[in-house]
Amino acid sequence: MVTIDMITRGEHPSLVQETKQEIFRIKGIPVILYAPRDYWLLTEEEKDRICNGCGAQGKFDFIPDSVWFMDISEVCNIHDFCYYSSRPCIKDKEEADRIFLSNMLRLIEAKTKWK
Numbered sequence: 001m002v003t004i005d006m007i008t009r010g011e012h013p014s015l016v017q018e019t020k021q022e023i024f025r026i027k028g029i030p031v032i033l034y035a036p037r038d039y040w041l042l043t044e045e046e047k048d049r050i051c052n053g054c055g056a057q058g059k060f061d062f063i064p065d066s067v068w069f070m071d072i073s074e075v076c077n078i079h080d081f082c083y084y085s086s087r088p089c090i091k092d093k094e095e096a097d098r099i100f101l102s103n104m105l106r107l108i109e110a111k112t113k114w115k
Contacts, residue, residue, distance in 0.1 A: 031110045033103045035078040036085065050084045051077035070111055075103040 042050070054076035055063030065073040079100040086092030 029110045031106055033074065033078065033106060034099050035103075036082060038085065039078055039081045042081070047077065047081075051080040053077060053080075068108075068111065070107055072104065072107060075100060075107065078103060 053065045053073040065071060065076065079096060082096030082099055083093070086096055
């Protein structure tokens with residue numbers, strides 16, 4: 001298991017090692033989101049320290065946590081974690097962005113199945 005301290009010191013595996021997890025249901029429809037395996041192991045305290053939903057962390061947050069009446073904060077939190085735990089290289093940044101896009105498309109697809 002990778003800990004927050006290991007991530008901070010740069011002793012972590014690549015973001016490519018993913019797992020899928022059913023995180024929640026939207027109007028009864030399961031939505032499977034992708035995230036690094038260690039994201040699902042975060043405690044609430046660690047998650048609060050690393051992730052802040054959509055937009056930049058700070059006093060002024062102009063980016064909403066919802067799009068088309070969908071809560072996308074979990075997708076943004078996964079993206080925050082990917083950036084936090086990635087090595088400072090373009091490959092990890094691009095992988096984090098691909099995970100973000102994939103998760104957003106999964107939410108949109110689930111929304112189109114609503115009745």
